[in-house]
Amino acid sequence: AQSVTQLGSHVSVSEGALVLLRCNYSSSVPPYLFWYVQYPNQGLQLLLKYTSAATLVKGINDFEAEFKKSETSFPLTKPSAHMSDAAEYFCAVSPPGFQKLVFGTGTRLLVSP
Amino acid sequence: EAGVAQSPRYKIIEKRQSVAFWCNPISGHATLYWYQQILGQGPKLLIQFQNNGVVDDSQLPKDRFSAERLKGVDSTLKIQPAKLEDSAVYLCASSEGQQYYNEQFFGPGTRLTVL
Numbered sequence: 073a074q075s076v077t078q079l080g081s082h083v084s085v086s087e088g089a090l091v092l093l094r095c096n097y098s099s100s101v102p103p104y105l106f107w108y109v110q111y112p113n114q115g116l117q118l119l120l121k122y123t124s125a126a127t128l129v130k131g132i133n134d135f136e137a138e139f140k141k142s143e144t145s146f147p148l149t150k151p152s153a154h155m156s157d158a159a160e161y162f163c164a165v166s167p168p169g170f171q172k173l174v175f176g177t178g179t180r181l182l183v184s185p
Numbered sequence: 186e187a188g189v190a191q192s193p194r195y196k197i198i199e200k201r202q203s204v205a206f207w208c209n210p211i212s213g214h215a216t217l218y219w220y221q222q223i224l225g226q227g228p229k230l231l232i233q234f235q236n237n238g239v240v241d242d243s244q245l246p247k248d249r250f251s252a253e254r255l256k257g258v259d260s261t262l263k264i265q266p267a268k269l270e271d272s273a274v275y276l277c278a279s280s281e282g283q284q285y286y287n288e289q290f291f292g293p294g295t296r297l298t299v300l
Binding site for chain 2: 169
């Protein structure tokens, strides 16, 4: 069965600092991987996805993630945090070919001035 | 393009009562999903429809939860009778198809509180 572990329920950064959110997956075959963002009282929005093409994936709002097969990880990064990035971020895994998402527990990103 | 619509946005009921949620997906989207998001957890898929047929309902508590998607467009999710542990946000999502390249678009959710 596929599963996702997000390390750290809360991450705090200062505005302008590097954002790094961790995600480890468990899958018997290389899966598809996704990062979603959820702003307060809103639904989830897709940030980016990995579907076995390039290992470095660029998404919206300058976020990017790198598929690290040897580490079974898919960390999300952004070079410079903005106040508007404060939200909850979810990593999700799906079996190859289909979108059957299994979500992690989420990481809340806090950005201070 | 209009997004996924859900109503109501908030609902408070007492345990053992029944409740229904409504979802209107993006026009033309064949696949519709209902997720349950308990506080502090990620969304969990309850049921997936392809047009008006059920693709996956393996995690739907069928003794109390039911869902339908008449005519392959709108969908309703019902809980009867509700339990305290059903308190959660219920998210509806839709996509053009089931393939990996079909992005899921989420509605704002219905926050259910069971007292």
